[in-house]
Amino acid sequence: APQVAAGPAPTPLEVLGRVFGYDAFRGDQAEIIQTLVDGGDALVLMPTGGGKSLCYQIPALVRPGVGVVVSPLIALMQDQVDALSALGVRAGFLNSTQDAVARRRVEAAFVAGELDLLYLAPERLRVPSTMDLLDRGQIALFAIDEAHCVSQWGHDFRPDYLQLSVLHERWPDVPRIALTATATATTHAEIAQRLQLTDARHFVASFDRPNIQYRIAAKNNPRSQLLDLLRSEHPGDAGIVYCLSRASVEKTAQYLVDQGIPALPYHAGLDSRVRAANQARFLREDSLVMVATIAFGMGIDKPDVRFVAHLDLPKSVEGYYQETGRAGRDGLPSTAWLAYGLQDVVQQRRMIDTSDGDAAHRRRLSAHLDAMLALCETVECRRVQILAYFGQSSEPCGNCDTCLAPPETWDGTVPAQKVLSAVTRLDREHGQRFGAGHLVDILLGKLTPRVSQHGHEALSVFGIGTDLSDAEWRGVVRQLLAQGLLAVDADGYGTLLLTEASAGVLRGSRTVLLRREAPRAPGRAARTPR
Ligand code: ADP
């Protein structure tokens, strides 16, 4: 049993075998654990499934006292404690979901030294009595899980995490370990700085997930594209489908059920009991599809998720990497599939423009989106680009769509000039709001009611684009937006605007390389996105 027995402390390797039943450490685990056991600090960046938990659980068992683990994953604390108890590890948690009786029991156990691990929700740090409680017990170490939550630059900021530096100020001699599966160089530096991990050793594992096949497709009819994917490549597999809105989660889950594919919805608008029940079924069953907003998934440990599909564009590469990282934790081949279209770009730009927060905040969101768009539009290996985003270099992988079927590029300068000219013409009409759909109608020479109403058939650009299809024009507009050659106005209507860079294209001093869209699967009618 891990209870401190008389005699010398067990070695980490002994604990690994006796408590957890494994015979060897993975990657940097042994060194990380030894750093903590020796009283040092560590900052650990390791992808999901890399084995972060043992990095603090084992030192907590080896060192005298209780390992205090700060984690935002309140919903998982009970499961974590149960799993540890099953191994004979004495663990407890303190969070807002428990009643006073349960809380007092855990507190008493902590003070009496009858715990090996104490999980703490970050909001407990705001409560002065928590600090007093920690004073009354012996602390083996502090583990700060999901440490990227301290980063205001990141996508998952939790204000309570800023309190964490207090731990170091009040207990300077207790070793600390901060862990995350997300880290660009910026987040990495911010974690170290905000948590005052000045003397910490940094352990950065490779972020490559070689068994995940990355694919990004042009969105035309996302639900039926998804259905194709599930039927042709993942029949009977468990997977996660991410949608941006609750409404689209509900609709997509219902659609899959109607098509005979077992699926459940998950989003923050559902009753918490329904959410918990759906999550439990997903974890338990072999072939359930969870259709969810990004509220779902953090800390979910289901090894056999065979695919993660995104029906809407993630807001950042970090988010995309984390979400897709839930696939294939067992190391077996898995698919990360994303459908992405013009409407995604327009919508996300609009959301940024109307978001709360100051200009600096909006610039950050914008930079995140730009990196995500660059990943979508790249003609190079997706994996190389993802890893480069995390500051890691690699070779083309042979297991992503661009490696498997290298996309062609084409000289899109003339079509780009047509789009930009049309934007210029429409811009002349003060007070009028015209989005991408109307612009494409004009290029195609379609006499829609809206075109007639505004007399746009008289514009010189009317009908100059019959050489491309509706979908192709949308692809051109999308890529121009992604390349920063077009912008979306903050007016909330998706009005297209020229950018500083557009001028060079219009003048003919700048060529525009575009990615050729994969031909649509045969036999399906072309449908334009909403
Ligand atoms: P992370 O928190 O980094 O996503 P976990 O700590 O949940 O990863 O570990 C992922 C899985 O790998 C778990 O099932 C864990 O038990 C297993 N694991 C971790 N370290 C080892 C090891 N040294 N040997 C065998 N399995 C391990």
Ligand code: ZN
């Ligand atoms: Zn590749």
